[in-house]
């Protein structure tokens with residue numbers, strides 16, 4: 001049986017990266033994607049912007065929607081403060097299985113909770129299941145048409161607090177126009193755009209950083 005691209009990406013990590021060294025896991029995935037096979041990881045260029053936002057927020061509790069192979073999971077988790085936790089949702093069992101092994105190879109399994117399931121089903125359960133009050137940081141990188149419904153769901157479930165930073169990948173390519181229009185026009189968000197390039201290519205892409213200001217009522 002032929003392996004899948006995520007399985008070949010995992011093998012590249014297991015062959016090239018030092019166990020327990022998150023930086024080398026990230027570097028080996030980038031090397032694989034630059035030289036062997038493109039994959040939809042945020043990548044090194046946009047990854048540096050992700051790193052700077054995560055470092056600035058220094059989140060005790062972070063949420064990622066769309067784990068895929070765990071590349072951005074490792075980038076975020078390696079920057080968490082002591083005791084910091086990252087919950088990441090992935091509904092594809094094969095991708096989740098690869099991501100678990102990538103996260104373990106990086107030695108970050110103690111600060112990452114990978115939930116195998118859909119954001120629509122799981123966001124309403126995060127409070128009761130994981131004792132979550134609200135998130136300090138949210139990273140959106142799943143299906144682009146889910147960005148808007150899921151940020152509304154996060155608001156409805158009161159999982160955002162004044163100052164929560166929501167960072168969205170791919171707001172140009174493949175694009176999330178309805179999401180962009182919402183966060184850029186809603187009085188509940190202070191939004192800013194970071195221009196960059198689509199991972200491992202020269203195409204334009206960017207990240208949107210939106211700070212939740214809280215609801216106007218009460």
Ligand SMILES: Nc1ncnc2c1ncn2[C@@H]1O[C@H](/C=C/CNC(=O)c2cc([N+](=O)[O-])cc(O)c2O)[C@@H](O)[C@H]1O
Pocket residue numbers: 040041042065066067068069089090091092095117118119120141142143144146169170173174198199
């Ligand atoms: N509701 C949900 N709950 C949980 N997991 C979910 C989910 N919806 C999707 N997922 C998972 O999130 C990942 C999808 C990413 C879509 N990215 C993309 O489509 C994408 C495409 C390009 N591109 O085409 O250049 C570049 C990029 O950086 C991209 O992120 C997959 O692992 C998928 O299984």
Ligand SMILES: [Mg+2]
Pocket residue numbers: 040041042141169170
């Ligand atoms: Mg992406």
